[in-house]
Amino acid sequence: MNFAVDVRNLTKHYGDINAVDHISFTVNHGEIFGFLGPNGAGKTTTIRILTGIIKPDEGTATIMGYNIEKEPLKTKQIMGIVPEMSNAYIDLSAWNNLMLIGELYGVPKRQRIERAEKLLKQFDLYDRRDQLVRGFSKGMKQRLILCMALINEPAILFLDEPTSGLDVESGRLIKDMIRELNRNGTTVFLTTHNMEEANQLCNRVAIINHGRIAAIDSPEKLRLKSSGLQSIEVSFNQPVNTDELTKIPCIKQVKKMGDKIKLYVDEPNEAINCLIEHARSHNLKVITLNTLAPSLEEVFIKLTRKENLKGD
């Protein structure tokens, strides 16, 4: 078993639309892997294939060594799933939801009860355990869904937009829990829109757009590798004409940001030399100068835009 998730050539069409278009990637054991993309990019379709809800038209998905199509029961047995929309039974209590899921995963009764108590306490739902889920807030429902996903102590946890639309407290609780689970060896596969969340949580991320993978790497490497998105933030002792700065050969784009100027460059070292030269020749004094890597959001926008242009 080399990878926790091994996806090869996975494809899913809905009529003429390629929801997922021949994607391949792997997720290592013990990794938090983020799947980023705009709406309709193919994130949810991919996670639905990986969790056995829908079948692919082409390609294979192997989870912890089991092919999801050929051995669905064994594969599902070792997974925990947190879907995009809460799917707890609203006419059952939180406790009965947990007992049901425990039974569906064949968890023995005593363990089921022990784990349910522990999880409900961890997620601050124990006092509400006998109440119907119908009366729960979105955050409470999402915390319950996470409890339900963990009742079988899964080796791999799939989360589809786990903190989307949640209050700050619930979002933070869920992120902390993801980190803790990962520390204890659980592999985590999550989709998210939230770049900051991916940046904070993920060891590696894949950016998907129009059903195709645009890039896969660690958030840090993706930021550093993105040519044209490296930038220098500089301020001078007196106002400068930004048009003059655009004429410097190493600088690709200039943005005025308050009393500072942000310069987008390919090679920060070279650009700093050119900038110092320019300051000297124009009698300017550099007050502050910082090199900035792009945010993951900037990388994401650049990559998805590039894909969009290709698509057009």
Place this chain on the structure above:
Amino acid sequence: MLSIVTLLEQLKRSFAIAKKDVRIYYSKGPVVVFGLIFPLFLFLAFTIGRNIPAKELFPGLIGMAVFFTSTSVGPAILPWETRSKTLERLVCSPVAVWAIFLGDVFASFIFGLLISLVPLIVVLVIGVEVMDFLVLGLGIILATLCFASLSVLLSVYPPTDIPATVMMLSSLVKFPLVFISGIFVSVEEMPEWGRIIASVSPLTYFTDLARYTIKGTSYYSVPLDLAVLALATILFLVVSIKLHERVLPKRLS
């Protein structure tokens, strides 16, 4: 091929699904209306003002009770689960598709069996004598399982998430069956064409069986009645699971 251990494990999970169905769906409006209120009023409409002895009424009463109660839960479950996305939760859990639907059949079966005991107890209390309890008991169990399987079959098409649509369409099948199955008129009293039509309904064989247990005579032989109910159960069960497996991707897409 499933091993015995896996099969037993899956059956346990089916019962877990049935338990969940019992908790959620028995009190749903359409189940109460189509499973309890409607057959009760249909029966009252047939009997009030007519001086029919309880012994004569029993086969029709127990036939309607078994048929309506065991077919009332099945069609309601799937659209509700599709709408609330809980079907997705079941599908992504380690439970085979056949085990999910078998759980729904069990839930319909238990509802049908429990409610059918009420008219049975009532007629026994008012002094109707049952000549063969064993055959009646076996008949009620087989018929309830048969109609519970039929009810899950009735929820295959259309793959909608609107419970009312499925309940309405299933009623289109259920009501004609009541009128052709010897509930109100015994098979012996039907014209030749009526008997031919009645012979295609599994409910006919149950009412025939119920008549036998009260009167000691029946149109078909008792083994034939039981065999047809058993075969219909297997047929409905297999066909409903196969069709649900085929339609499931549409329901989930």
